[in-house]
Amino acid sequence: MxxxxxxxxxxxxxxxxxxxxxxxxxxxxxxxxxxxxxxxxxxxxxxxxxxxxxxxxxxxKFRGAYNAVSLLSAEERARGVLAYSSGNHAQAVALTGRLLGIRTTIVMPSDAPVSKVEATRGYGAEVILYDKETQSREELAAQLKEERGMSLIPPYDxxxxxxxxxxxxxxxxxxxxxxxxxxxxxxxxxxxxxxxxxxxxxxxxxxxxxxxxxxxxxxxxxxxxxxxxxxxxxxxxxxxxxxxxxxxxxxxxxxxxxxxxxxxxxxxxxxxxxxxxxxxxxxxxxxxxxxxxxxxxxxxxxxxxxxxxxxxxxxxxxxxxxxxxxxxxxxx
Missing domain, CATH: 3.40.50.1100 (Rossmann fold)
Incomplete structure (x- = not known):
């Protein structure tokens, strides 16, 4: 690029x-x-x-997550979707994944509201918690993206x-x-x-x-x-x-x-x-x-x-x- x-x-x-x-x-x-x-x-x-x-x-957040994920190719969907979020985008991507049959992994801060973490897991996503005082969610997500080959759907940009x-x-x-x-x-x-x-x-x-x-x-x-x-x-x-x-x-x-x-x-x-x-x-x-x-x-x-x-x-x-x-x- x-x-x-x-x-x-x-x-x-x-x-x-x-x-x-x-x-x-x-x-x-x-x-x-x-x-x-x-x-x-x-x-x-x-x-x-x-x-x-x-x-x-x-x-x-469901609107943006579904619109973005639905536009991924069949190959990209097969590799799974990755996102990072304090809560609402996390749940949106997780629910979208469940609706479209796509594996999802979400990076969330360890102090995210418990209700949002539980809901994200409830939609079937793997949740990876991080310490926002010592770790960068962007860096962690980039590492996971490289290791797993998943498509990253950012929360807003x-x-x-x-x-x-x-x-x-x-x-x-x-x-x-x-x-x-x-x-x-x-x-x-x-x-x-x-x-x-x-x-x-x-x-x-x-x-x-x-x-x-x-x-x-x-x-x-x-x-x-x-x-x-x-x-x-x-x-x-x-x-x-x-x-x-x-x-x-x-x-x-x-x-x-x-x-x-x-x-x-x-x-x-x-x-x-x-x-x-x-x-x-x-x-x-x-x-x-x-x-x-x-x-x-x-x-x-x-x-x-x-x-x-x-x-x-x-x-x-x-x-x-x-x-x-x-x-x-x-x-x-």
Missing amino acids: STEAIETPVLPTADDVHAAAERLRGIAHRTPVMTSRTLDERLGAQVFFKCENLQRMGAF YADVVSGQGTAALELLRETGPLDALLAPCGGGGLLSGSALAAAALSPGCRVIGVEPELADDATRSFRTGTVQTVRNPPTIADGLRTPALGRITFPLIRAHVADMRTVSEQGIVEAMRFLWTRMKIIVEPSGAVPLAALLADPGAFKGMRIGIVISGGNVDLASACALFAGEIGVA
Whole structure:
């Protein structure tokens, strides 16, 4: 492979998102779009929640994983699939492997939520735990890929994954019509960049806004400075957004198609979770509550708007969530 090919990845387009939607038809759940009269009155806006917490395996990640794995050749499928993830991508690849009859191996941090590790194993994957303080998941995965000859499906920086993730926003916009703003959580940027591609195609005037925790603000700093910034093992409760940096595919897409980035406090995330659990009666993990936290922190900025929010997932450890709500776990 030439140096130029390495430095200039082929970026997915809105057409790729539409193609992924056809590939996922009848496979991924068409998740519901929910509203809250209480929230609308509080904000003076109309808010539409795309509930990917109700997606297969409990998160939007299924869309990208299935789209990417389904495009592998028969030879590649026979060698098996490898992935690394703190939880949701792990479960998504494992479930996809079970559905397509493909052997899967997942590299997960030893401190990943127990519920996510157990679910990944439950879908039939081999789970290899690592110590994120002393080991690199990328290096471990590269070693396994070399030894086993498996195909690596990264959690976000992979064109077919990004295209699949964008189908959630595509469905949302097809149901709601044009929106003034669309908010999505941002870890590695797969969901955000895919959502931005969908919005550019179906709602050109829509301002796409990425949201991440203050404690894991690398994407916001990258967006502001124009160069990729990093963060190492941020102590945020939003475990799905602890990604160290945006990728070679997601960073240019976000710079080109995202209007703004915002950050939210840990306490703000807990309060957004509390609202979703108690007022809307849906189980949402901390990462999935991050966009609502941004709305609640600055309601005046969105007054009079039609706003879409992608709730990324609902795979939460119930004991930890209850401890957060009870104030037994300290947050910044």
